[in-house]
Amino acid sequence: MATSYDSYDVPEVLDRREGPHGEIVLRRHGAVLQIIANGCFLMDTSDGRSERRLVDAALDALAGRPRPRLLIGGLGVGFSLAHAAANPAWGRITVVEREGAVVDWHRAGPLSPLTRDALADPRTExxxxxxxxxxxxxxARYDALCLDIDNGPDWTVTDGNTGLYSPAGLAGCARVLRPAGVLAVWSAQPSADFEETLRNAGFQQVRTEEIPVARGVPDVVHLGVRPG
Structure with missing residues (x-):
């Protein structure tokens, strides 16, 4: 006889689609929702503290700038968006997500309870x-750009994403930032090479902040400030 624990061992596929960059899957594993891209685990709803810290670290680095405009790269399971929208300190909040399936799951699917209020917020786009x-x-120009589209600069979901963390890609990130704007990059592990690339791309006050997780090595947020 199967126990409730046994039923959690095999994830239930809720939706599977072929997107512009390959297969994207939403599945449920017990009470946890997971996003899988091309067979690679991206993120789930089990925690979210590091995704929330991504947004808070960027805001802290802005040092009290009034109503800063935020660009979030990657909607994911929505932790960063929901956390940003819950904070009245942010001004306009724009989220760029390339997978239509992910947007659908938030607008009218299993992920909607996590971001319903944030999507209804007039600041959100x-x-x-x-x-x-x-x-x-x-x-458009932003005060902060929070990136969470991969498992980190050294572990991208698709090969094409590697260019984002190159000097040319970081120059593009700097281009959309206002003077003294903040770039914050989520990663499942620290990358000394990426820190050096940030510095070589002209970012200042480069640092890496660790966020403890329940199991394994800490997640990190890499931070850099565009020159004023």
């Missing part, structure tokens, strides 16, 4: 676009 192209093409 969802842009369905590839982030690399967006930062290269947009005329």
């Amino acid at each position: 969802i842009v369905e676009h590839d982030l690399i192209r967006y930062v290269a093409e947009t005329s």
